Amino acid sequence: MTDEERTDTAPPLEIADLTVAYRERPVLWDIDLTVPKGVLAAVVGPNGAGKSTLIKAVLDLIPRAAGTIQVFGQPYADVRRRVGYVPQRTSVDWDFPTDALDVVLMGTYGSLGWIRRPGRAEIATALACLDQVGMADFARRQISQLSGGQQQRVFLARALAQDADLYLMDEPFVGVDATTERSIVELLHALKAQGRTVLCVHHDLDSAPDYFDHLVLLNVRLIADGPFAAAFTQANLMKAYGGRTHAFKHGA
Numbered sequence: 001m002t003d004e005e006r007t008d009t010a011p012p013l014e015i016a017d018l019t020v021a022y023r024e025r026p027v028l029w030d031i032d033l034t035v036p037k038g039v040l041a042a043v044v045g046p047n048g049a050g051k052s053t054l055i056k057a058v059l060d061l062i063p064r065a066a067g068t069i070q071v072f073g074q075p076y077a078d079v080r081r082r083v084g085y086v087p088q089r090t091s092v093d094w095d096f097p098t099d100a101l102d103v104v105l106m107g108t109y110g111s112l113g114w115i116r117r118p119g120r121a122e123i124a125t126a127l128a129c130l131d132q133v134g135m136a137d138f139a140r141r142q143i144s145q146l147s148g149g150q151q152q153r154v155f156l157a158r159a160l161a162q163d164a165d166l167y168l169m170d171e172p173f174v175g176v177d178a179t180t181e182r183s184i185v186e187l188l189h190a191l192k193a194q195g196r197t198v199l200c201v202h203h204d205l206d207s208a209p210d211y212f213d214h215l216v217l218l219n220v221r222l223i224a225d226g227p228f229a230a231a232f233t234q235a236n237l238m239k240a241y242g243g244r245t246h247a248f249k250h251g252a
Contacts, residue, residue, distance in 0.1 A: 010073030012037055012166040012197040013058065018067030020050070020057050027053045031067070031222050035214070038195050040188050042202040042211070045218035046241050051201045052088065054218065055168050058199075059085060071166065084164035086155050086172050089148060100146065100154045101139040104129055107161030122161075129157040132190075133183050149180030156187055167191060169200040173207075185211055205237070 013035040020028040028050040035041055043051045056062045058069055060076050071079050084107070104126040130136045133153040143151060152172060159167055172184055188211065191198055199216070202208050208215070208228075215231040217223040219240045224231040 008072055010070070011035060012072060013199065014070040014073075015058075016068045016070075018057060018069065019065040020053055020062060021065045026065075026220060028057065028218075029220050031218075033216065033222055033225055035197060035199055035216075037197055038192060039197060039214035040192050040212045041197075041199045041214035041216055042208045043199060043216045043218060044202055044205060044208055044240075045223070048220075049218045049240070050220055051218055052170050054216075055085075055170050055199070055201060058168060059083070081162070082165045084159035084162040084167040086152075086159050086167070086169040088170045089152050089155070089172075089175065092151075092155070095144050097142070097144075099140050099142050100130060100135060100157075101126055103143060103154050104157045104161050107158040126157070126161050129160040130154070132160060133157045133187065134179070147177070148175050149177040152176050153180055153183055156184065160187070165196055167196060167198045167200075169198065171201045171203060174203060188212075208232070 011034050013033070015031055015033040018028055018031040018033075019026060027048075031054070043054060045051050053062065057064060058071070058076060069076065072082060076083065101123070105122060107129070108122040108125060127136060127139060130139055133156050135150060135153050135157060138146065138150060138154075143154060146154065156172065159169075173181055176184070188198055188200075192213075200212070202212070209232055213228060214226065215228050216225045217231060217236055217240050223240045224233075224236040
């Protein structure tokens with residue numbers, strides 16, 4: 001990544017008037033959202049709120065009924081290599097015959113283009129990323145032989161290998177062990193310290209203020225967004241969750 005790209009002034013993500021519908025039923029409705037640079041943003045909301053849909057819409061994985069999405073001031077297709085993605089673990093075919101190192105090497109393909117193959121430099125990068133998430137000793141282990149937490153850490157390492165400026169993560173904490181959870185939290189803070197931006201779908205309201213500094217609260221519509229201190233209120237939670245809320249330890 002060039003210094004010019006790293007220091008550009010456009011926000012990492014700008015969404016205007018976004019509507020996404022499945023079979024004519026709105027899943028996201030008229031979303032206006034700007035994610036500032038350098039935040040750890042949690043996307044929070046009840047089941048069916050459109051959290052994963054928001055991530056997929058940014059990545060052009062699903063069609064939009066209306067609206068625009070700008071990533072660093074440009075369409076996603078033009079800045080694809082600046083975006084790292086960690087999908088839901090349940091959406092991945094873990095029986096695919098490949099090992100952890102090869103999975104992480106996939107994160108280097110964007111900088112190589114279509115012709116070049118990963119070489120020593122890319123392998124060194126991939127191994128360093130595996131080491132960063134505590135998985136260096138499993139580099140040649142088949143992914144089907146890894147535990148759920150280990151598989152998730154491999155995908156985090158793949159995202160790191162992309163050397164992205166914006167990271168989109170879809171429920172990375174779901175179904176992982178305590179070691180992996182700590183690894184993810186440490187990774188998030190390391191990314192923030194480097195000036196990177198993270199937008200992460202998260203399901204646990206009680207831990208969200210401890211892990212993140214920015215909130216995107218959804219329930220089909222955007223309920224609230226901004227720093228946790230301002231946006232994470234009982235009133236906003238009631239708007240998003242209705243009577244399904246409880247006394248959260250950080251809620252006001």
